[in-house]
Amino acid sequence: MTQKSLLTPSLILMVGLLTICPVFMLVLGSFMDGFGTYEGFTLSKYVTAYTDPGLKDILFNTLIFTLGSASVATILALFLAYMNTRTNIPFKFLFKVISIIPMMIPHILFCVSWALLLNPSNGILNKLLIDIFGLSASPFNIYSLSGMILVEGLLDLPIAYLIIAPAMNSFDVSLEESSKVCGASNLQTLLRITLPVLRPAILASAILVIVRSLASFAVPSVLGIPGRIYVLPTHIYRMISTGFEPDYGQASAIGMSALAASVVLIYLYRYLTKESSRYVTISGRGFKPTLIDLKTYKYPLFTVVGILSFILIILPVIVLLYTSFVPYSMVPSFKAFSMMSLKHWHSVLVDPISLLSLKNSLILGVGGATIGIVLSIFVAYVIVKVRTRAAGVLESLSFLSFSFPGIVIGLGFMWVFVQTPLYGTLWTLLIGYIATYLPYGIRPLSSAFIQIHDSLEESSRVSGAGALTTMRRIVIPLLIPGVVSGWILMATMFVRELTLSVVLSRPGSEVLAVQILRFSEDGMWGQLSALGIIMIGISSSLVIGVTFIGNKFSRIHAS
Amino acid sequence: MEIQIKGLTKLYHSEGKTIKALDDVNLTIGDNTIFTLLGPSGCGKTTLLRSIVGLENPDFGEISIGDEIVWSKEKNIFIPPEKRGLGMVFQTYAIWPHMNVFDNVGYPLQNQGLPKSEIKQRVAETLKLVQLEGFENRPATKLSGGQQQRVALARALVARPKVILFDEPLSNLDAKLREETRKELRTFLCGLGITAIYVTHDRIEALALSDIIAVMRAGKVVEMGSPKKIYFNSDHKFVADFIGRANLIEGTITECTSHHATLKTAIGDIIGINNHHLSVGQNAIMCIRPEFITLAHTQTSHEKNIFKGVMENLVFIGEAYEGDIKIGDTLLTTTIEPTENIHDGSEIFISFSSEYCFIIAS
Numbered sequence: 001m002t003q004k005s006l007l008t009p010s011l012i013l014m015v016g017l018l019t020i021c022p023v024f025m026l027v028l029g030s031f032m033d034g035f036g037t038y039e040g041f042t043l044s045k046y047v048t049a050y051t052d053p054g055l056k057d058i059l060f061n062t063l064i065f066t067l068g069s070a071s072v073a074t075i076l077a078l079f080l081a082y083m084n085t086r087t088n089i090p091f092k093f094l095f096k097v098i099s100i101i102p103m104m105i106p107h108i109l110f111c112v113s114w115a116l117l118l119n120p121s122n123g124i125l126n127k128l129l130i131d132i133f134g135l136s137a138s139p140f141n142i143y144s145l146s147g148m149i150l151v152e153g154l155l156d157l158p159i160a161y162l163i164i165a166p167a168m169n170s171f172d173v174s175l176e177e178s179s180k181v182c183g184a185s186n187l188q189t190l191l192r193i194t195l196p197v198l199r200p201a202i203l204a205s206a207i208l209v210i211v212r213s214l215a216s217f218a219v220p221s222v223l224g225i226p227g228r229i230y231v232l233p234t235h236i237y238r239m240i241s242t243g244f245e246p247d248y249g250q251a252s253a254i255g256m257s258a259l260a261a262s263v264v265l266i267y268l269y270r271y272l273t274k275e276s277s278r279y280v281t282i283s284g285r286g287f288k289p290t291l292i293d294l295k296t297y298k299y300p301l302f303t304v305v306g307i308l309s310f311i312l313i314i315l316p317v318i319v320l321l322y323t324s325f326v327p328y329s330m331v332p333s334f335k336a337f338s339m340m341s342l343k344h345w346h347s348v349l350v351d352p353i354s355l356l357s358l359k360n361s362l363i364l365g366v367g368g369a370t371i372g373i374v375l376s377i378f379v380a381y382v383i384v385k386v387r388t389r390a391a392g393v394l395e396s397l398s399f400l401s402f403s404f405p406g407i408v409i410g411l412g413f414m415w416v417f418v419q420t421p422l423y424g425t426l427w428t429l430l431i432g433y434i435a436t437y438l439p440y441g442i443r444p445l446s447s448a449f450i451q452i453h454d455s456l457e458e459s460s461r462v463s464g465a466g467a468l469t470t471m472r473r474i475v476i477p478l479l480i481p482g483v484v485s486g487w488i489l490m491a492t493m494f495v496r497e498l499t500l501s502v503v504l505s506r507p508g509s510e511v512l513a514v515q516i517l518r519f520s521e522d523g524m525w526g527q528l529s530a531l532g533i534i535m536i537g538i539s540s541s542l543v544i545g546v547t548f549i550g551n552k553f554s555r556i557h558a559s
Numbered sequence: 560m561e562i563q564i565k566g567l568t569k570l571y572h573s574e575g576k577t578i579k580a581l582d583d584v585n586l587t588i589g590d591n592t593i594f595t596l597l598g599p600s601g602c603g604k605t606t607l608l609r610s611i612v613g614l615e616n617p618d619f620g621e622i623s624i625g626d627e628i629v630w631s632k633e634k635n636i637f638i639p640p641e642k643r644g645l646g647m648v649f650q651t652y653a654i655w656p657h658m659n660v661f662d663n664v665g666y667p668l669q670n671q672g673l674p675k676s677e678i679k680q681r682v683a684e685t686l687k688l689v690q691l692e693g694f695e696n697r698p699a700t701k702l703s704g705g706q707q708q709r710v711a712l713a714r715a716l717v718a719r720p721k722v723i724l725f726d727e728p729l730s731n732l733d734a735k736l737r738e739e740t741r742k743e744l745r746t747f748l749c750g751l752g753i754t755a756i757y758v759t760h761d762r763i764e765a766l767a768l769s770d771i772i773a774v775m776r777a778g779k780v781v782e783m784g785s786p787k788k789i790y791f792n793s794d795h796k797f798v799a800d801f802i803g804r805a806n807l808i809e810g811t812i813t814e815c816t817s818h819h820a821t822l823k824t825a826i827g828d829i830i831g832i833n834n835h836h837l838s839v840g841q842n843a844i845m846c847i848r849p850e851f852i853t854l855a856h857t858q859t860s861h862e863k864n865i866f867k868g869v870m871e872n873l874v875f876i877g878e879a880y881e882g883d884i885k886i887g888d889t890l891l892t893t894t895i896e897p898t899e900n901i902h903d904g905s906e907i908f909i910s911f912s913s914e915y916c917f918i919i920a921s
Contacts, residue, residue, distance in 0.1 A: 459653035463667035
């Protein structure tokens, strides 16, 4: 009994330290004159940061960038969800692939592959188009605001889809049917009934994408900086990384507005998703909606879906693979293929910093996910099974980090660790990762705990099994799927982590994504691609390996 | 196995208020009976069942199964559920989704540490008993609702428990399957010769299945008896109303004979059974079940309990008509043979036998 009552407060303390502490230190730091000393309260950082004449353009860029990518992602997600749930479009398995696989390709590599294809000086696709049509200049420039919006929109498409598709799926079809009985066409019904009823889900998806793109660092750094288009995260990054004297105070002062905007948006999102569950009526009869026959549009529309999945999944990998073998950026041709070599692979595999970053990322991925998942098991248990008021506090605390932009919270952790011996070690990254990505572990475990209805344990007790046997034969096997998917999510996130790492990583604690960013800044595309392919390989083998172990484990324990 | 419950009380605290989920319950459940706890939701029937199994810790009282005290506040005895040797069918069936049928059913035997060959044989026997022969290797998730219910039953029976408990096991089945399963379950339990405790809020289920019904309300057992006793001769207005459709007419007793009494009511004098020996001058309630109201086309003056009324709200439901008969300002619900030539507004005479209406103290 005493153990149980201690569990919740100690978890609240732990998670609270992880999530509140960096925010607190960030606020404190924004009022400090120097870095690492907590003397001399000053407002000067705010004054300098917010009177910068360049800030107006940055805010404007940020606004256009976030709203633009939210529109791209949400409209595409609506299209895909509608095609999947409501029409007889062929090869529906592709939709599931689209919604899951892109999460496995690290964002920075996705951006790099677009830069390789469409950069104005030697983008492969640009050169190809110049050759074919005899143009005098590159037709596309990915280093532009619209390029950034396109790529960020595609990157956030899976999230938007995962919000909109279930809403579309649980939609009461009789609302549409009665509209058709009243004489409306399919298109009229879509515009006047379906979309308005789905409005909460659409808004929720748009808001979440805005939050994500506000926190996005890969796109603004890989595609924005070369075109001198700065948004808030890259503006902050510029303050702390370039020049002779990084100004952490000023960066924190700017970070405060990104943080505030993000927190407000997330609250709006949570409010809307609460509303939407009330708004969207769920038909209990389980009727399958009658599918709309696309007739002659069937294959043209499928082509659009096909192209989308090609762009999202296959193209980045192909571009990286190709670039890692050719000596310099060139249009695919016989000449290019004859010049292919393992030169870049070799130079990456003997580069000490690349190897170190590989080792560090592996340690962080495997170790961090393991520690993170153990914490998640306890937190999810308290949230789902204990359900006291304190458990509610724990839930809010642990999902708080969802709303923190990575680079800002990285700054916060910087302030936390700067005077500790942990500063500059892998531990800062480990703690930062777990704090920021804790919701990724808690989500699947919460649903696993929800699935273990109390009666499943009770019936085991009545069948003569003690508490330990019940734990071993009923609870643990049923938890395994949640543990596995939580671990995979965390591990893949950690292996590719960029935004926190660019702030916290120091010489000696380099990680893969940061090393890739360095390559990209130096234009070493070949090495970058080789290291990127290795990174994708690690993520994929972690996913496959752990799924396999999990399957085996739960089979052993069930019987 | 006989079950004895003495002074059982369970308190819940929520938002500063204390609710008595069980309020000084005293019960004896006889050996080899099918005993039903019936009541509206929140009456404490499930709490009582869970206390007997050991999944709930009451605050006061004592529970014994056979000669063994399994729970006692005073003597500080708490035998955990796994040591009580009972079988239980849960409302949700609680079939473990990660196991196949064999492991689900064999689980209690595995916990007893029986040899594998014996487990295999007894699981096969039990599955045969519930008509799921050869289902051993079927994954639990590939079962229909009715099959899940049978697996849950097999699991509860496989270890030959002293008592088997049911927590609304039919409420998740559709209406037709529920009716069939109800009949089968009764035959099945009678054949086993086992003590069964059954929780339900469905009065027809309770009447059809039970040897003894205990009707509960607000944490207390209001009344206990055989289905016929509860239906035809309930002691309480609440029970009479809960167990079936009833016309309850208030009045004052004006005359008593040895078994019967006359109640003066708004529609006139009614004669009925006076089992509670209420005396002249007391206020009481006459309970008349709709199916005992019959039509009399003309008034024959020497019979008692004959009234003249007007037919209203007549509905044809296939096996009968249902409707209200308006006598003065009083409406009596009734069912009428489907062959009668009758319609709304018909003036009719009705009669009911004094043997099938009974007087309850108000």
